[in-house]
Amino acid sequence: MEKSYFFRNFLIRITVLLIILTFSVNCGVKNHKYYTHPDSYIVNQLAHKKIIMLGDFAHSYPLPYKSLIFLLDKWFEKVKAGELKADNIVLVLEADTQEVSNLKNFIATGNLTPLIKFWLPYNTLEWIEFCEDLRNISLKVKSFNEKKGVSKISFDIFAGETFNVFDNPEGIKRTREEAAKYFVNIRDSLSAKRIISYLVKNEDKKAIIFYGNMHLIKNYVYKNVGNALPESETKGFYLAHYLKEKFGAESVLSINQWKAPKQMIENSPFAAAGDSNIFVYSRDITWKNIPSWRWKDFDGFILRKEVEAPAHYLTYIFSKNVIEADISRMQYLEKYLPGALAERYYNEAKESLQILTGQKFNKIDEWQTWVKENNYDGIIRLDSKEFEKEIYNNYYGNPDNNKIKLQLYKLGFGPAILSTQLLPKSDWEKVWKDVLPQIKYLDAVGLMWLGTTKEKVEAGKYLLTMVHGIKSGQKFEPQDYLKLYRKYYDRVDY
Numbered sequence: 001m002e003k004s005y006f007f008r009n010f011l012i013r014i015t016v017l018l019i020i021l022t023f024s025v026n027c028g029v030k031n032h033k034y035y036t037h038p039d040s041y042i043v044n045q046l047a048h049k050k051i052i053m054l055g056d057f058a059h060s061y062p063l064p065y066k067s068l069i070f071l072l073d074k075w076f077e078k079v080k081a082g083e084l085k086a087d088n089i090v091l092v093l094e095a096d097t098q099e100v101s102n103l104k105n106f107i108a109t110g111n112l113t114p115l116i117k118f119w120l121p122y123n124t125l126e127w128i129e130f131c132e133d134l135r136n137i138s139l140k141v142k143s144f145n146e147k148k149g150v151s152k153i154s155f156d157i158f159a160g161e162t163f164n165v166f167d168n169p170e171g172i173k174r175t176r177e178e179a180a181k182y183f184v185n186i187r188d189s190l191s192a193k194r195i196i197s198y199l200v201k202n203e204d205k206k207a208i209i210f211y212g213n214m215h216l217i218k219n220y221v222y223k224n225v226g227n228a229l230p231e232s233e234t235k236g237f238y239l240a241h242y243l244k245e246k247f248g249a250e251s252v253l254s255i256n257q258w259k260a261p262k263q264m265i266e267n268s269p270f271a272a273a274g275d276s277n278i279f280v281y282s283r284d285i286t287w288k289n290i291p292s293w294r295w296k297d298f299d300g301f302i303l304r305k306e307v308e309a310p311a312h313y314l315t316y317i318f319s320k321n322v323i324e325a326d327i328s329r330m331q332y333l334e335k336y337l338p339g340a341l342a343e344r345y346y347n348e349a350k351e352s353l354q355i356l357t358g359q360k361f362n363k364i365d366e367w368q369t370w371v372k373e374n375n376y377d378g379i380i381r382l383d384s385k386e387f388e389k390e391i392y393n394n395y396y397g398n399p400d401n402n403k404i405k406l407q408l409y410k411l412g413f414g415p416a417i418l419s420t421q422l423l424p425k426s427d428w429e430k431v432w433k434d435v436l437p438q439i440k441y442l443d444a445v446g447l448m449w450l451g452t453t454k455e456k457v458e459a460g461k462y463l464l465t466m467v468h469g470i471k472s473g474q475k476f477e478p479q480d481y482l483k484l485y486r487k488y489y490d491r492v493d494y
């Protein structure tokens with residue numbers, strides 16, 4: 001599954017700010033030009049739509065995941081109450097069959113290990129939380145179906161992707177140009193073929209498809225991600241087109257999601273909606289001074305008002321298991337270098353090793369020897385002066401290196417670390433004193449999910465000292481601690 005959307009999402013977000021600033025539409029509630037309860041409205045569309053496509057606007061971040069969970073919760077609530085007859089749905093994820101198989105096994109058994117090992121050391125804490133949320137929904141459906149005298153609800157999960165990142169030599173050894181050609185000409189058509197085949201065989205099912213925003217574009221557009229190809233070779237269709245072609249344009253509802261800052265809405269025709277998220281059809285929007293494809297490529301939009309909390313990467317969890325996964329991935333990927341995906345994931349694993357250990361080896365056997373000769377303790381490393389000194393030297397010694405700043409942001413520093421202007425050195429001690437507990441808190445959450453037995457025990461003890469007000473006998477799971485982190489540090493309610 002392709003995860004490399006960072007710069008693409010940056011450009012998209014700049015675009016949406018321009019779009020919101022140029023709103024020109026009468027959006028009165030009386031005329032039903034927008035809907036302030038988007039989850040409820042969208043779920044109701046399943047009564048006469050075959051497919052709802054919901055855009056994942058920032059891969060591996062918490063808010064897009066939660067947007068899907070909110071939608072699924074609303075679906076379950078309405079079906080359970082008898083308000084909706086679409087009681088047989090399949091969730092289609094931008095994932096391959098092996099990942100979904102591991103996910104469904106976790107849902108059935110509660111065993112996270114195979115699912116985490118599939119991605120380790122990549123992906124985020126928020127992705128694991130998402131898997132936990134999907135399991136909770138599945139268990140609610142199962143519990144409801146066990147009651148006597150109720151109409152059964154069907155909830156399944158299906159893999160939309162044919163491409164397995166870690167078990168596909170042909171894919172991971174492609175050059176940037178070859179990978180771009182595959183993306184432009186092949187990938188979405190293969191996903192469409194899989195999804196269409198499933199839905200034709202399961203005619204009674206309705207589908208909720210959760211894919212990156214761009215895959216929801218319904219028109220013939222330029223797909224030159226990364227500028228690896230001449231523009232003349234980059235036009236093509238995305239997933240939404242193929243699905244509409246098969247099932248009919250009106251049977252598929254393609255919904256993009258934009259993060260809409262409050263200050264950008266206050267002077268727009270949507271101001272009357274207040275702090276509510278908004279669903280609006282593209283047909284009800286007129287964008288001034290913006291090319292029509294920027295809104296006509298989708299059937300509708302959810303404009304989201306929530307603050308967007310960051311994601312936290314598994315490569316920055318100080319666990320022996322992550323170190324071993326880093327080395328194992330590098331060993332596998334090395335033979336496929338300089339393939340574009342192989343190089344990307346190889347470098348991510350190597351950077352992870354350097355952060356977690358403080359070592360700078362270039363050969364895999366050197367890393368293997370170091371691990372054998374050292375009894376790694378990530379908690380001790382986090383508390384060490386050596387670690388602080390490394391971070392300090394990397395940051396101030398490379399003032400123009402945005403990659404290092406991004407690493408520190410992923411580690412747990414706030415967005416100020418990404419600024420072109422460095423933090424004053426006189427402020428460092430205070431900054432480090434403030435940020436270290438946050439890094440350790442996130443690390444402990446990660447260790448509870450993917451650490452060794454010893455690491456899990458120590459992490460649990462640490463988190464208990466950080467969170468006050470836990471009642472005797474009350475059990476906190478890692479996802480509970482992660483939500484508390486967002487509430488305390490990011491000031492969000494999801």
